[in-house]
Amino acid sequence: MIRLLVNGTLLTQDDSLPVAQALAVKHGRIVEVGGTDEILWLREDEYEVIDLGGRTVVPGFVDPHNHFSIAALEVFWPDCRMADSIEALQRTLAKAASETPAGEWVRGVGYDHGRLPGRRHPTRADLDAAVPDRPALLLHYSHHQAVANSVGLAAAGITRATPDPPGGEIARDKAGEPTGLLFERAMSVVETASRAGWETRFVEVARAATLRYAALGLTTIQDAAVSPATARRYAEARAAGALAIDVGEIRVGSTGWFDPPDDAAPGAPLKLFADGGYRCAMRLGDRVTGFLFYDREALAARLVRAWRDGRDVVCHALGNLGVETAVGAIDDALARERAGRGRVRLDHAMFLDRTSLARLVDLGVGIVVQPSFIWDHGGRSPAPDLMLRPFATARAAGLPQAFSSDFPCGENSPLLGIQAAVTRRTRQGEPSGLEEALPTEAALRAYTVEAARAAGVEGDRGSLAPGKRADFLVLSANPLECAPETIKDIEVLQTWVEGRPILVRP
Numbered sequence: 001m002i003r004l005l006v007n008g009t010l011l012t013q014d015d016s017l018p019v020a021q022a023l024a025v026k027h028g029r030i031v032e033v034g035g036t037d038e039i040l041w042l043r044e045d046e047y048e049v050i051d052l053g054g055r056t057v058v059p060g061f062v063d064p065h066n067h068f069s070i071a072a073l074e075v076f077w078p079d080c081r082m083a084d085s086i087e088a089l090q091r092t093l094a095k096a097a098s099e100t101p102a103g104e105w106v107r108g109v110g111y112d113h114g115r116l117p118g119r120r121h122p123t124r125a126d127l128d129a130a131v132p133d134r135p136a137l138l139l140h141y142s143h144h145q146a147v148a149n150s151v152g153l154a155a156a157g158i159t160r161a162t163p164d165p166p167g168g169e170i171a172r173d174k175a176g177e178p179t180g181l182l183f184e185r186a187m188s189v190v191e192t193a194s195r196a197g198w199e200t201r202f203v204e205v206a207r208a209a210t211l212r213y214a215a216l217g218l219t220t221i222q223d224a225a226v227s228p229a230t231a232r233r234y235a236e237a238r239a240a241g242a243l244a245i246d247v248g249e250i251r252v253g254s255t256g257w258f259d260p261p262d263d264a265a266p267g268a269p270l271k272l273f274a275d276g277g278y279r280c281a282m283r284l285g286d287r288v289t290g291f292l293f294y295d296r297e298a299l300a301a302r303l304v305r306a307w308r309d310g311r312d313v314v315c316h317a318l319g320n321l322g323v324e325t326a327v328g329a330i331d332d333a334l335a336r337e338r339a340g341r342g343r344v345r346l347d348h349a350m351f352l353d354r355t356s357l358a359r360l361v362d363l364g365v366g367i368v369v370q371p372s373f374i375w376d377h378g379g380r381s382p383a384p385d386l387m388l389r390p391f392a393t394a395r396a397a398g399l400p401q402a403f404s405s406d407f408p409c410g411e412n413s414p415l416l417g418i419q420a421a422v423t424r425r426t427r428q429g430e431p432s433g434l435e436e437a438l439p440t441e442a443a444l445r446a447y448t449v450e451a452a453r454a455a456g457v458e459g460d461r462g463s464l465a466p467g468k469r470a471d472f473l474v475l476s477a478n479p480l481e482c483a484p485e486t487i488k489d490i491e492v493l494q495t496w497v498e499g500r501p502i503l504v505r506p
């Protein structure tokens with residue numbers, strides 16, 4: 001059957017026909033895009049005409065850096081993002097312990113030390129008071145640091161004699177005892193152990209999670225940290241038909257989110273972390289802070305190896321020193337491996353200087369950035385020659401720039417991300433680099449065509465054009481015409497995946 005959707009306002013994101021009124025869909029693909037009369041001519045023996053009543057249609061949103069596997073499981077763990085005291089965290093964890101099946105780690109997610117009195121991180125003692133007799137882990141909202149209780153530390157074998165791993169730190173008190181707080185790579189063992197049991201229930205929660213994503217307009221995403229164990233859960237979920245949207249996998253190692261995979265299958269993109277997340281590698285004047293995971297040479301060697309093994313690379317680089325190191329490594333690797341190389345992209349690039357930006361443009365290496373971090377955290381550049389999330393500057397320089405959420409580290413809604421990029425304002429209305437605001441058209445492109453390109457699916461997704469997969473949304477308002485501060489309130493009325501409406505609001 002051919003379906004003819006007519007009388008709409010289609011923002012196609014396709015340069016050959018940017019605005020259209022109608023489209024025809026058959027066998028999961030877009031057959032034609034054009035004017036209503038033109039599309040009505042395509043009626044076949046079996047057909048359905050759907051009147052869009054003037055509503056706006058856009059391609060399904062693509063999120064090339066999401067953490068679906070973590071987000072799906074978070075229904076099991078209490079959300080601690082809004083906790084504003086240690087006592088509140090303790091109450092939440094004690095309650096979670098009473099609801100956690102025997103044998104599992106108690107987990108709480110998302111605490112924000114900025115909300116706690118004195119901006120103090122919780123300690124093992126704080127957690128021991130709430131959960132004394134079984135392992136517990138409380139994750140920071142960044143997912144780059146965490147606090148374990150005493151049983152948890154013992155279970156992971158972390159004692160005062162344990163050295164800091166490269167790229168991480170075990171926080172210690174004056175007497176040298178671990179405080180429970182684990183930064184970056186130091187949290188890998190505990191985090192992996194605390195999630196393992198819960199992951200066996202992934203299939204059970206995956207379908208509902210994909211439908212929550214679809215309700216926000218997401219039709220294709222990439223999970224930016226898939227361990228070999230998580231990959232097995234994805235295989236189960238696909239076999240069970242539990243994924244209602246398309247989820248791609250970016251591989252990490254079996255030992256933790258921040259470690260590269262030793263055995264990823266050819267074709268699967270793999271993740272290389274140049275630096276930390278919350279403690280990213282920064283250079284301010286002659287002061288260097290944060291964690292750099294590799295030097296330029298070691299990172300270049302890993303890149304070349306990945307390409308020779310037939311893998312694309314997603315390079316995480318957040319601080320200006322992380323970005324500088326990653327750009328240098330990519331530069332060296334491209335010079336060494338001219339033919340047959342895979343793709344490479346740079347994710348986050350939160351602190352960018354003009355030298356790194358210009359080099360990325362020259363190399364043709366795109367970035368994947370997170371506009372919703374503006375909504376949650378705002379912020380301003382720590383130095384005059386350093387730019388914080390310079391979306392407009394990157395666009396003007398011709399740097400390919402895709403949007404993503406990094407959910408659950410940032411807000412999942414693409415429309416909220418688009419609003420944040422256009423207004424450059426936080427939830428509280430505070431400005432954060434107004435000069436870097438994007439026009440709505442550009443922000444929409446960054447979450448559709450540009451995001452599809454970053455995910456390597458631009459031949460098939462990201463715009464409304466004949467031959468592409470029929471993934472699209474019907475919106476309650478046109479983002480190009482509504483007030484910028486109301487873009488996040490636009491409702492996704494219908495979400496279509498492969499030519500079928502998987503979600504329709506009354």
Ligand SMILES: [Zn+2]
Pocket residue numbers: 065067224406409
């Ligand atoms: Zn991430």
